[in-house]
Amino acid sequence: MSIQIDHAAKEFGALRVFQDIELEIGEREIVSxxxxxxxxxxxxxxxxxxxxPLTEGEIRVDGKKVVGPPQGVAVVxxxxxxxxxxxxxxxxxxxxxxxxxxxxxxxxxxxxxxxMVGLDGFEKAYPYQLSGGMQQRTGxxxxxxxxxxxxxxxxxxxxxxxxxxxxxxxxxxxxxxxRPMAMxxxxxxxxxxxxxxxxxxxxxGRPSSIHEVIETGLPRPRTRDVFSSPRFSEVREQVWGLLxxxxxxxxxxxxxxx
Amino acid sequence: MSAVPQEIALPRTFALSPRLERMLIRVxxxxxxxxxxxxxxxxxxxxxxxxxxxxxxxxxxxLANHVPPGTPTFxxxxxxxxxxxxxGLAIGVIAGVLVGLTMGRxxxxxxxxxxxxxxxFAMPIIAMxxxxxxxxxxxxxxxxxxxxxxxxxxxxxxxxDGTRSLPTxxxxxxxxxxxxxxxxxxGIALPASLPYVLAGFRLAVGRVLVGATVAEYIVSxxxxxxxxxxxGRTFHQPDMMVAVLFLALLGVAINAAAxxxxxxxxxxxxxxx
Numbered sequence: 001m002s003i004q005i006d007h008a009a010k011e012f013g014a015l016r017v018f019q020d021i022e023l024e025i026g027e028r029e030i031v032s033x034x035x036x037x038x039x040x041x042x043x044x045x046x047x048x049x050x051x052x053p054l055t056e057g058e059i060r061v062d063g064k065k066v067v068g069p070p071q072g073v074a075v076v077x078x079x080x081x082x083x084x085x086x087x088x089x090x091x092x093x094x095x096x097x098x099x100x101x102x103x104x105x106x107x108x109x110x111x112x113x114x115x116m117v118g119l120d121g122f123e124k125a126y127p128y129q130l131s132g133g134m135q136q137r138t139g140x141x142x143x144x145x146x147x148x149x150x151x152x153x154x155x156x157x158x159x160x161x162x163x164x165x166x167x168x169x170x171x172x173x174x175x176x177x178x179r180p181m182a183m184x185x186x187x188x189x190x191x192x193x194x195x196x197x198x199x200x201x202x203x204x205g206r207p208s209s210i211h212e213v214i215e216t217g218l219p220r221p222r223t224r225d226v227f228s229s230p231r232f233s234e235v236r237e238q239v240w241g242l243l244x245x246x247x248x249x250x251x252x253x254x255x256x257x258x
Numbered sequence: 259m260s261a262v263p264q265e266i267a268l269p270r271t272f273a274l275s276p277r278l279e280r281m282l283i284r285v286x287x288x289x290x291x292x293x294x295x296x297x298x299x300x301x302x303x304x305x306x307x308x309x310x311x312x313x314x315x316x317x318x319x320x321l322a323n324h325v326p327p328g329t330p331t332f333x334x335x336x337x338x339x340x341x342x343x344x345x346g347l348a349i350g351v352i353a354g355v356l357v358g359l360t361m362g363r364x365x366x367x368x369x370x371x372x373x374x375x376x377x378x379f380a381m382p383i384i385a386m387x388x389x390x391x392x393x394x395x396x397x398x399x400x401x402x403x404x405x406x407x408x409x410x411x412x413x414x415x416x417x418x419d420g421t422r423s424l425p426t427x428x429x430x431x432x433x434x435x436x437x438x439x440x441x442x443x444x445g446i447a448l449p450a451s452l453p454y455v456l457a458g459f460r461l462a463v464g465r466v467l468v469g470a471t472v473a474e475y476i477v478s479x480x481x482x483x484x485x486x487x488x489x490g491r492t493f494h495q496p497d498m499m500v501a502v503l504f505l506a507l508l509g510v511a512i513n514a515a516a517x518x519x520x521x522x523x524x525x526x527x528x529x530x531x
Contacts, residue, residue, distance in 0.1 A: 049434055069434050081431035084526045085449045095435040098445075126526045146435070 002027045002150055002182035003048060007057035009207075010043055016207035017043050021057070023201065023210065027149070028180040032193035034239060035203030036246060041186045042078075044203075045154050048184060049075050061150060070150075074143035078155040080135045082127040088114065088138050089123040095146040113141040116175060133164035140172070153185045157192070169195060170224070177221045190243065194218070194235045195226060202242050212242060308495035313503075316496035325497075332497070335485035336504060339470050342401050342481065343508075346466045347459070349402075350409020354462075355455065358414040359443050362421025362451075372418070379411040383465065384472040391477060401473035401481070408465035416458030420451025453527050456520050463512045467505055 001024045009019035017040035025031045033041045046052040048059055050066040059066045061073060074095065082091050093110045101109075114120055117137040127135055136156060143151060157165040169192065176183065185196045193200045197216055204211035216235050218226055226232050274282070292310045299309040308316075318324075323331040360367045361375070383404055390400040424447050432446050474483025482501045489498035520527065 051430060051433055069436050071436065073434075075431075075434045077427070077431065079427050081427050083428065083431075083446070083449070085452070085524070098432075098435045098437055098441060128526060 001025065002029075002062060003184070004060040004063075005044075005048070005057070006059070008044070008047065008054050008059060009056035010040065010047060010052070011055040018203065018208045019056070020209045023213075025182050025184060027182055029198050030176065030183040030185055030196050032185045032187060032197030032200045033203060034187060034190060034193040034200060034243065035208060036243060036250075037188060039203045039206075039208040041188075041203055042154055045075070045152050045184060045186050048150075049073055049152055072146070072148050073150040073152065074146055074148035075152045075154060076136070076139050076143045076156040078158050080127075080132075080139045080159075082135055082138055082142075084127050087124050087126055088119060088130070091127070091138050092141045092145050094142055099146065109145050109147075113145045116144065117141045118171070131164075132160045133168060136160060136168065140168075140175075144175070149181050151181055151183045153183060153187075155187055158188065165192075170222075172196075173220075173222050190236055190239045194232060194239065195222065200235065200239055202239060204242065204246050214238060306493045306495055308499040312496040313499045316494075316500060320497050320500045329492075330480065330485045330488055332485065332501065332504075335480060335482045335501065338398075338479070339474065339481040339483065339505075340508065342398070342405055342470050343466045343512075345402060346405025346409045346470070347462060349406040350411075350413050350462055350466070351455070351459065353406070354410045354413030354458065355417050355448065357410075358417025359421055359447055359451075361414070361418045362424070363439075363443055363447060368418075375411060375414055375418075378407070379415055383408045383411075383469055387473055387476045390473075396477050396479075398477075398479050400477050401470055401479055404469040404473045405466045408469040409462035412461035412465065413455065413458035416454040416461075417448075417451050420454030421447045424450050452524055453520075456516060456524075459516055460513055463509055463516070467509050471505065 003023070003025040005021050005023040008021040010017045021044065023031070033044065035041050043052060047054050048061070048066065050059075050068040050070060053067075061070045064070065083094070086094070089110055092114055093106050096106045096109060111120070111123070114123060117140050119134060119137050119141065122130065122134065127138070130138065136159075139156070157168050160168065173196070183196075185193070187193050187196075194216055200214045200216060201210055202212045202214070203209070214235060216231075218229065218231055218235075296309045296311060299307050303309075320332045323333055325331055357367075357371070357375075361371055362368070386407075387400060387404060390403050394400045394403065428446050428450060429442055432442050437445065470481060471483035471486070473479065474481035475487050478484055478487075482505055486498050486501050489495065489501070
């Protein structure tokens with residue numbers, strides 16, 4: 001197991017965000033996490049990376065308890081998090097330079113990952129010169145460049161237009177096929193969760209906890225054909241049903257208050 | 259049939275590029291000011307008061323250092339002032355960046371220092387020249403202290419502002435790649451604050467030139483300030499005006515160089531947040 005989450009809970013002051021999270025993620029597994037906005041899925045991801053400490057429980061990555069950002073774990077952020085004063089090349093090289101990787105390794109790896117995400121020719125461009133999709137390609141290359149065995153995706157394509165998002169989803173799947181690793185994919189898009197995941201974790205409630213874990217059972221490698229498979233629709237409807245119930249309940253409560 | 263009046267389609271017979279036009283307006287303003295200065299002094303002031311024609315006449319011997327022995331030379335004075343100004347800017351930039359970063363990233367340093375840095379910034383630094391002469395004697399140390407302080411304060415406060423407004427996203431990304439605190443300070447906070455450093459630098463240039471000149475007046479140090487006082491008191495007003503204009507030129511030149519450096523070194527700035 002790459003990631004083991006054991007009885008995890010997180011509180012911000014008086015606000016209990018999530019509790020009783022039990023989850024194990026395999027070495028070559030993609031686990032999607034969906035839930036209504038504000039349910040703490042992004043916070044959970046930050047806890048896995050050790051950016052935010054848990055209030056209760058424990059998270060282990062490769063058997064080691066997480067107390068700070070572990071080695072070999074990379075995050076792709078919704079906000080891209082590119083440094084505007086660095087070129088694409090320097091942004092991609094950031095993790096390797098921080099890890100004091102040998103010059104030769106940086107010179108080998110950076111162009112390779114830039115090419116992998118389809119940004120060759122843009123090495124010297126600054127982030128402001130790139131579209132949102134290209135910025136996130138840079139973010140992805142930066143994460144891949146440190147050769148992670150755990151990739152944490154924090155709604156990576158939420159800020160990207162629909163067509164580009166679909167292109168990036170399949171490119172990410174293609175890259176993952178060529179180099180499988182453990183991946184946690186946080187999203188608020190049900191379709192995206194089903195498309196990416198081997199399992200879909202549905203968070204619900206306030207404080208939220210794992211309501212259901214659904215095996216998607218969709219074959220890999222996944223192509224656009226997956227959208228037309230009956231199994232895809234079935235899982236999508238199942239997740240939709242779980243989350244709709246919650247949304248309707250919330251709306252009803254709101255009406256009662258009125 | 260086009261309804262557009264035909265005059266609009268006619269080529270302009272007398273068209274200037276906008277840039278040339280701006281330049282001409284600027285030069286014209288200068289000429290008007292010079293003429294006004296010349297005429298007003300001729301009509302109203304005694305003969306020894308400098309006017310453009312006498313300043314222009316003084317230029318050759320001033321720039322050739324042709325002065326009686328024992329009197330300050332222009333280039334000798336200019337050298338002393340320019341070196342002091344750059345020393346002050348160097349010390350101010352280094353100290354200002356270090357203290358500003360510390361105040362921006364460490365809450366305890368912020369609480370300890372911000373009030374006092376703000377107070378010193380609001381105070382005219384040259385008010386401290388007499389105190390400094392007690393501390394350092396009538397020496398060039400006074401000028402160095404004044405220019406360094408004058409450069410330090412605006413740069414420090416600007417770097418502080420820049421570091422405070424550092425997006426938390428950047429820090430989060432750095433930490434997720436296992437950055438240590440010094441990686442965050444000097445690898446993230448400092449480059450993200452570079453536009454603020456430059457804004458502070460522009461303020462510092464003005465303060466340094468004022469500080470150096472006034473310190474030289476009061477302490478009678480070799481430098482353009484002293485040159486100005488000396489020539490003013492010995493009725494060499496045209497010579498004096500050369501030094502005054504040189505100081506103006508110096509300030510403009512340093513700021514223009516800083517602008518050029520911004521465009522060269524920070525191409526990402528202005529077009530991103």
